[in-house]
Amino acid sequence: MGSRSAVRPRQRAQHLGPERRRPQVLDAALRIAVEDGIAAVTVAAVAERMNVTRPVVYACFADRVELLEALIRREERVLLDGIVAALPRRRVEADEEVFVEGFRALLETVAARPDTWKLLSGNPDPAVVHSFGRGRQVALERCTRRLRPTLRAWGIADAERKLPALVELWVSAGEGAVRTLLSGEGDWTPEDLGAFVGAAVYRALRGA
Incomplete structure (x- = not known):
């Protein structure tokens, strides 16, 4: 009797x-993945967690690798949306307020879904090692496209040569803030930390 009732939820789940x-x-x-590490993510473990x-x-x-790939892609999209929000979008010649608003948006995204960052910044699983870092590369490319006209509008000398280093500084600052x-530590809120880091990054870029 007890075994039949235990099986019933699994049949409904299907x-x-x-x-x-x-x-x-x-x-x-x-x-x-967040609790036990990505290596602990198996089809059996997921089924057990879901009681199916x-x-x-x-x-x-189809298999564990396909599951992990889908998970990484989904969480990358969430994080990239936050990173894109950290790019100056109101005008080419961005001011300090634009950077502050952007970093606040990024940190609010992370605060709402901290597990996303923990997954993507953790040790990659050998089965999907090629997938890790893909999101960061996309972020670097998007930051480059956004920052190039801003540096030119600011009149930064030798802007094209400095661009890769400044983009790396920008993205790394975001990662550090997260x-x-x-x-x-420091009892930061997304609003306060975004204001601090956004202003610091703006001044670093503006004075380059």
């Missing part, structure tokens, strides 16, 4: 269908 089930599978995989059978997970993703926020 009726949701792969399309509706995939986000739940990814959510479960993310929790496992492994075929339910396999109906959503780590500071998530560490809890």
Whole structure:
């Protein structure tokens, strides 16, 4: 009697269908990755976390690698949206306020989904090692496109040669701000830390 009741929820779970089930599978995989490391994310572990059978997970993703790839892509999109928000968009000749608003937006994104950062900044799994760092490269490319006309508008000498170094400074400052926020040290809020780092980055770039 007890065994039949234990099986019943798993049978109902299958009726949701792969399309509706995939986000739940990814959510479960993310929790496992953050709590136990990405190496702990297996089809069996995800199924156990969701209280479903492994075929339910396999109906959503062909194997563990496909599941991890989908998880990384989804979380990268979330983080990239925050990074793009940290780019000056109101005008080419951005002022300090634009940078402050951008870094605040980034940190608010991370504060809302800290597990995303923890996943993407953790040690990569050998099975999907090529996927890690992809989001950062996209961020560097987007920052380069945004910063190039701003440096020219500011009249920065030798702007094109300095551009890669300044973009790296900008992105690294964002990463450092995120780590500071998530560490809890200094009792920073996204608003206060965004104001501090945004102003510092603006002054560094403006005086380059």
